[in-house]
Amino acid sequence: MSTATTTPASAEKSAVGTAHTRVEGRDKVTGAARYAGEVPFADLAHGWLVLSTVARGRIRAVDHEPVLAMPGVLTVLHHGNAPRLDTDFVGLLGSRPDPTCAVFQHDRVPHMGWPVALVVAETSEQAREAAEALVVHYASEPHDVAFSGGRTDAYPADGHMPAVTDKGDLDTELAASAAVVDAVYTTPEEHHNPMEPHAATARWDGGRLEVVDSNQGTTWVRGELANLFSLDPAAVRVLSEHVGGGFGSKGVRAHQVAAVMAATLLQRPVRVVLTRRQMFSLAGYRSPTTQRVRLGCDADGRLRALEHRSLSLTSTVHEFVEPSAAVARAMYDADAHHTANRVVRLDVPTPTWMRAPGEAPGSFALESALDELAERCGIDPIDLRLRNEPEKGPVSGLPFGSRNLRACFHEGARRFGWAERDPRPGLRREGRWLLGTGTAAASFPAGAAPSTAVLTAEPDGSFTVRIAAADIGTGARTALTLVAADALRVAPDRVRVRIGDSDFGPAMIAGGSMGTRSWAWAVTAAAGELRERLDLGADIPPEGVTVRSDTSAAVGALAQRERHSFGAQFAEVAVDVTTGEVRVRRMLGVFAAGRIVNPLTARNQLVGGMTWGISMALHEEAVRDTASGGHVGADLAGYHVATHADVPLVEADWVDDPDPDDPVGIKGIGEIGIVGAAAAIANAVWHATGVRHRDLPIRPDRVLAAGQGAARA
Template sequence: GVMPGETAKGDLAAGLAASAVVVDEEYTTPEEHHSMMEPHAATALWDGGRLEVVDSNQGTTWIQSELAQMFSLDASAVRVRSEHIGGGFGSKGLRAHQVAAVMAATELQRPVRVVMTRRQMFSLAGYRSPTLQHVRLGADADGRLRALEHRSLNQTSTVYEFVEPSAGVARVMYDAEAHHTANEVVPLDVPSPTFMRAPGEAPGSFAVESALDELAERCGIDPVELRLRNEPEVGPVSGLPFSSRNLDVCFREGARRFGWAERDPRPGRRREGRWLLGTGTAAASFHAGAGPSTAVVTAQADGGFTVRIAAADIGTGARTALTLVAADALEVAPDRVLVRIGDSDFGPAMIAGGSMGTRSWAWAIREAARELRERLALGTPIPPEGITVRSDTTEALGALAQKERHSFGAQFAEVAVDPATGEVRVRRMLGIFAAGRIVNPLTARNQLVGGMVWGISMALHEEAVRDRTSGALYAPDLAGYHVATNADVGDIQADWVDDPDPDDPVGIKGVGEIGVVGAAAAVANAVWHATGVRHRSLPIRPDRILSAGVPASEGGPHA
């Protein structure tokens, strides 16, 4: 994996024993599926001894490399194109449909197209593993952490080990003298899980941020203030400095806009007719990285510029963002720039994943554009074929100083709960993020709001259920697997604070996944504030609201 399975410092037992307040709870999240609108589909054909695959994937050079290795081909003998993708969320890597298409095209010597059905996607395209997470927090009476333990267990298949690194959240967010985390897996006879939007952080933040809310309740401290008191100066595990953090700025600005100061901390005190009202908050973080990438920029004789990079636009607006980055680097108007993406022939580039796409590609484009401008400044005439410059960011990324690099955010939610029917409605959400320089506010806000909607879905709806005997899913389709729709989404607002990464040439961090992190926890904490009942298992279905009941006074039951 990309992180250690376990981390430990300090004496956990002693830290918990010396704490004035202790939280010791388990939290669970269910199996979840990507459920993008566009199914997995690919066409394979042989052309002049070269394999061509027209696909919908998150990285053409990634799929090119995998297919070349699988079929014992030289990489130059494989071309993968994926110019348009109708959503991926981590699922659109190498899957059975591409392999089947190549095998059939090879055998039949004619083009073959393979498209997964929706039901096949539930079996063959990966999913987020369910998690069982144990969190123990020990704090002084003023809420400052003395001890923290976060252990997460997820399932994997018997043929492939995939770790859902939920315990990684605590390694970034909160420090304590005794600090222990562990990610563990158990192999079962089930399909292999895979990356799904904010892998690790999405389920991990539900557990940690719910536990922080419980600690705030038991200490009698405001949940925002508790988090501010436990802001670390350096990485809790790594000891490295943060490139920038600004989480405290996010919380203060979010609390001001949300009207947090008027909140009565006691649960179950606000009513509006049949509805109980509550508000909740949670913190968010997601790693801000970059992968080595190449880009080709050509100055044309007609005054235009063409950028070629094997990027993937999975609905994020990457084409638009990269056009703006290129225009800014070339110091020309955007309408003079044409960006071409999604072709492995353009050279190696980072995939659209891990919130690293835009940052990685923008870095490569900026480097190529800088060199091209220097050449054009010499007054060199542009020939009919143009002047072309290729960049490679491998060396630059390798020279980066070691730091903790993350996007951060503060999530706020208000819910209404009907105790008679168990219905939960999210009336409004606000997310304030510190996510680097925002290249395109329109597409960035779309990503952040989309992630927050995903958090509503995670909190209240999404749950794949397997038959415990056969391992098969019940109702593996969009009728049986519920996701949030327009009717489930109230007023959602996302904004950001000034937070450029000082070590990135454009200042980018990433916005693709941070919006979902902490969102489910904010909703769950709001449900507690509305009802006085703590729900530690997602989703918070109506039957769970009804079975838990609503206490007549504070400190009621937990579910």
């Protein structure tokens, strides 16, 4: 027997709030950390997905016999021989599964890149060669992939929130306004492209299904697989120790389900890895949007009317909504306040969550419109926003837990040098470069979901935390180490955090900026109970002392207030008048994001989001060929993202943001960094050139065309 000791809080420096390098950092940079596609298995077979080459129709035949005769090929799965799946269920996230992941169940092809077969072979090279040789015959049908704001078949769609909200008489308030903006903004289709591709290995071990996967929530994936294959959840284990990025794309996809099918048939481990090109069809994406924003204000700049209507697309097999109009429901109030999210069904893959779903494209439209209104009113853009700070949720009517947007703008303006800015556009010049600055506000909800944590006091005086969290590059492992250390009142080096195992109990996914917040709540609760037991002098047996916490009951109290992270984005750009090139020279983001657990990884997340904002504003654009229904350039050569040369000085910081009624004080920072970033850049381009860009990305050809149009006008 031994006794673990904890230290009184007054005698121990707080770990939370101090910079701490990643606890798994050495393993990652030395290659010791293994990702899903490189975990070794004995007798491993490899599967390669075959995707449809038509955008709509039926499969007439799969010529699998010649492929089965190729070297190393073990089997070919398709709709004619695959096991049946159960898709009649509502999953962990409150929706039915996307049929795209329920592979090989019928002969219908609803979009280009639909999974039609899986070839399994002894090696990955053999599987790929055979998959590329497989001949599939189709009965092709006319398809429709043309997205535009003029679609008459669009309809309101709820998603995870009401499709429509409205109060007041919009037309009356617009007519009585001293200044009005009525504009349409568009954003293109965008793709996640995490550095680590989607990969999964499935095997049966003693009658239990084990899946080693790259995902954003092992609880989520275990539940979906158990439902799809009609298994007891206890008979499924999902492991996801290291994840090289997700951004919303790493949920349940075709490759995991196909791997389980093949492993079940062959009774040996089977690995399926998506190629970069396949990810463009199978990993989800951000829908393009067309958004109409109408704003009206009085002579003092106070909003009388606000309308934000957004149109996005979804597939014909599963409904997903990009809720871009939702950002207006938290940011600004008006006497007449109307928002609506609508979708149109097309013959395309199903979109999915992508970093700040809704808020990222929605903030581009809303914050660009606010900038246009400031110009028409002759009011400073920051001043206009601060004049319209709501006292409570514009739609919910709930009080804010904390809303320190004003402090973000004040601190950001001071550091950025906003006071020296001449508001008139097109005046600053360095040779052929026109210079401009812009700003925008940001917000993202701060929610929480039930999670379970298991803590053990070990005989050697250390502590082990087990929770089915996912670290997708955010530093969650390190953050939870610091949270646990403070809750236990011990140094961080006495705490070991184990994550990414569905056997640890249910836990929130790494998504919606709710992961660390939800997990920290559970860890804190378990640590408090364990500390009480140890403080009473409990002996530590060889197996340790273990407690388990579940925060299901406590999470419900959050609904009493509206909780968001907020931020102020600033950008300076240079625009080449001869080539149309836009260069971001510097960016600054100041955020109110609750309690910052680890400043080192927090700043990393915020800067990463802002960098993605540069990509969104100037580069990212997936283009569909309406004739074929597929992508043009579905790879990282044709799909441009910001690189080192595009990202000069990007700074992120935060202001104090206490919420005395919040049990953990953590709000989440994974998504707030991208919100408003593209709008700040677009507003800076207007300030540099005097020309407003309402369509992303702001490509050189668009800059030149807009400049020529302005010159003719």
